[in-house]
Amino acid sequence: MKMNSASGKQLLQLFQVVAKRPFLQQSFRTATYIVERKYPAPLAKIHKYPSLRRRHQVFNTVQDKNPTPYVRPLMNVLLTEYVENVGQPGECVEIWAKTGRELILKHKAVYPTPENKEKYRDATALNIMNYSSRYVKNTMDILSKLILFITMNKDVPWTLEPWHVRVAFRKAHIIVPDHAITLPKNPIKGPDLTLNGKEFYVTVTINKTEQVIVRSRIVHWTSKVEERLPWVPFPFKKPAPLLFEEDKVIEAQLPAIEPLKMNEDELEDFIAKMKLKSQGKILVKKIL
Amino acid sequence: MLLSSSSKKLVSSILNLSTIRALSCSLPSQFSNVTLPPPPVVLLLQQPSRSFAARKGTRTKREKAKVKKEEVKKVFMFDKVRKELDQPYKKQRPFDDTIYPLPIDDVFVSYKFRFTRYPFATAVENFKELYHPTMYNVPDAPLILRVNVDLVYPNRPNKFQDGWRSVIEMKAPFILEGMVRPSILAFCPEDVTYIESVFAAGADMAGSKEIIKMILEGEINAKEYEYIVAHPSIVPDLSQIRGIIKRNFPTVKNKTISTDLIPEITRLKSGIKIRLEKNDREPDYGYFETPIGTLNMTTPELESNFMSILRDVVPRRVSGKRPEDFVISCTLRVKHHGRPREEFKVDLTPHLVEFQQQQKKGGAAGAKRGGDEEQPPQGDADQEEEKIATTTTA
CATH class of the missing domain: 3.40.5.10 (Ribosomal protein L9, N-terminal domain)
Incomplete structure (x- = not known):
């Protein structure tokens, strides 16, 4: 029995010695090394792998000490x-x-x-489809799917101006200057709760050439917590009534809104969760 | 067969065991239930040279040679804190966005490109528009600045700067909700008109030798006051109450002893406390957040407050470090519960010009000032320039 215990210790020692050897440690190094075949390999036939022998796996190191990080060619x-x-x-x-x-x-x-x-010197002469810059098509795709919510005050009177729309765009991570925004002809005035959630169209001109029509809706908001309008789940997944009846022609041209993927049961659970959250928030505010 | 003496012994011992095993087979049936140990695993690689015990002297030597393991004292820690420490650390240093391209068009999606660095005035205007009465209607919302600082020494990647605390004077003073001004006790020479002027400057308590008596009797509690300011003529009398006011004892180094007390009181009253937050897991980075003012104030007023903070922070860098490397970025936000959470990076190139010019004139700016902690240094630009001038001439 004494022999058995001694052998176990020795096994552990042996394992430790093996683990410290350099050929095992090398596998954990992460960098690029340049290596050269000692015996050059023959050329391969078409649609076949080259016939490599064992001697072809012998390498000479060209560069090992100062490895360079990989750079995309x-x-x-x-x-x-x-x-x-x-x-x-x-x-x-x-x-x-x-x-x-x-x-x-x-x-x-x-x-x-x-x-x-x-x-390809003159792309215009060849009648190839072109945009004013390389990022424009991507921004146009994003803008055409977007529904812009413009938060306006419920207590103070206002008329909608381009800078209101610009701030709303900036909140949605899209940066638009004032001169690129054109509002509908009829002025929009508030506060008016009949306007709330109704759709109208704002056109954005990119680089003074391309024009995109953006769905936009007005939402009323107050700093008083108790007088705020009730919360609506997923307003950006539902179609809304038009503010001006003239816009029916434009609405037909626009891409349809993506419907919600939730079931009715899932939606109810979601609403119940969010209501609990909002109640908690309001309670905390009252205490503070 | 080349076998060493030890291995020969081993083989012989195995033979002995095998003979016993052979004998057991031939034993009568009443001994058949006897179980023998399993056959030993043999390793011929390395064997002890002898099986008998070592000498007494060597054993004592070996025991002495063994180093006793020092018992590590277990620091008391709540389970919550320990769990947080076990989790992988998420770095707080702002993300380096230089891999992203710069925008070309006038209309673009901001998260696909590099962060836009706004000039200070436009960043403030953006907030003023968002909290305009026609939109969110919070015109007096407090504006908050976050300063991110790189603390590595130049050409020494393993050495880091220490953190600091300071009180910075605001050029355009303001009051926020829940902000308490520090209370000040002033020791003045025996002059009624002077004491009245000190009261008018904002001191909570002022007087001469009468107050020293009242503190000794216990009518006034000196520990209630955060700062104690004194005129040099009354300092020798203060030695009576040195034991009562221990840390707050006025010194020249902290600029709490001066011949003109009124500007010092205004500095301490309108100042804002700052502490650089630093983490042991990320020692090369530090940050702090302070209010600059409210959105009611004009942009030049806010910019003067912003500059007074930069004038305190930038000279704290180590010698040989450029100011644009030291201050990584500054972001502005508004303290307002709930949405919208907007942040704007400030373009610092026009603000750092004066520090770059100072560096060109005289090598290191404020290399010595990095060391002294817990001392409220001043944010006045004129005094700093004098200091730099003295260091360069010497």
Whole structure:
């Protein structure tokens, strides 16, 4: 029995010695190392792997001591179409080589040879669809799906101005200058609770060329907690009545609102949870 | 066969055991239930050279050579705190957004691009619009500044600056809800007109030798006052009550002893306390939050308060560190319960120009001031410039 215990200790010692060896530690190092084959491998046949032997897995280290971090290889590409977030047709762009090769495969780009550069010099003459800048299509998609809620006061009288809309846009993480906003012709005045939640349309012009129509609704708000309007669940998932009847033509052109994915039972549970939360908040405010 | 002496012994011992095992098979049936130990696992790699016991002298030596493990004292900690420490730490340093592109268009989605750094005036105007009476109707909401600071020494990645506390004078003073002004006790020379002027400046209690008597008798409790200010002519008499006012004893270093008490009292009254918050898990970063004013105030007033804070913070950097590296960013927000939670980064390039010019003139600015803690230093620009001038000439 004495022998048994001694052997167990020795096993542990042996394991510790093995674990400290450099070939096990090397596997945890994370960096790039440059390595060269000692015996060069033969060329492969078409649609077949090269026949590698054991001698081909012997390497010589070229660079080991000062490893460099991995950098994405870049490449220059000449675009033939409008590509979202990348560039306009006829533009020479430096991008990640992987995406660049994909674009060339899809016939959206070519290599920037001098012949190609002459061909795509005037994108307007070739009748290719174009926007004023590379990010414009993305912003137009986001704006067309957006429903803008403009919070206005319930106590103080007001008339809607462009800067009110600008602040509402900024709250929704979209930055719009004053000159890009055009309001409906009829003035909107308040406070008026018949307006609350009704839809009207604001047009935004990007770079003074593209125009987008944005659904917008007015919400009344007060600093007095008890006089606030009741909370509505998911107002941005429901269609609302129009404020002006003239806008029926515009409404037909706009993309439909995405419906809610919840069941009725799930919605009721959600509402009950939120009401409990809001009650708690109000109680805390009263105590303070 | 090359076997060492020890391994030979081992083999012989195994043979002995095996003979016993063989004998047990031939034993009569009444001994058949006897269970023998299992056959031993043998390792021929490393074996002790001898099986007998070591000498007494060596055993005592070995015991002496063993280092006793120092028992680590368990610090008392609540379960909540321990759980928080066990969890992975989330860094508080603001995210480096330089990998994101800059916006080109006049209309853009802000979260897809680099954070916009607003000039101070436009950042304030944005809040004034949001809390306008026609919209959210909170025109007197308090405006709060957050300053993020990098504390690493230049060219020394493992050395970090310490935190600090200070009282900063606000050029345009203001009062918020729940803000209490510190109480001040002033010791003046025996002059009725002077004492009246000190009362008018804002001191809660002022007088000469009469007050010292009242403190000794116990009519006035000196510990109720946060700051104690004294004129140099009365300082020798104060030694009687040194035991009663221990920490708050006025000193020249803290600028609580001066020939002109009135500006010191106004500084302490209209000042705002600041403490740089620092974490042991993230020692290269510190931050603090202070109110600057309310939205009722004009933008030049708010900007003067903002500059007075920067004039206190920026000279605390180590020598050789650029001001734009020291102050990472400043963000403005409004203290208002619930939504909307908007924050704006301030563009600091126009505000840091004067500190950069000082650095060009005379090397390190305020290298010595980083050391002294718990001392309320001043935010006046003129005094700082004098200090810098003296250091450069010497």
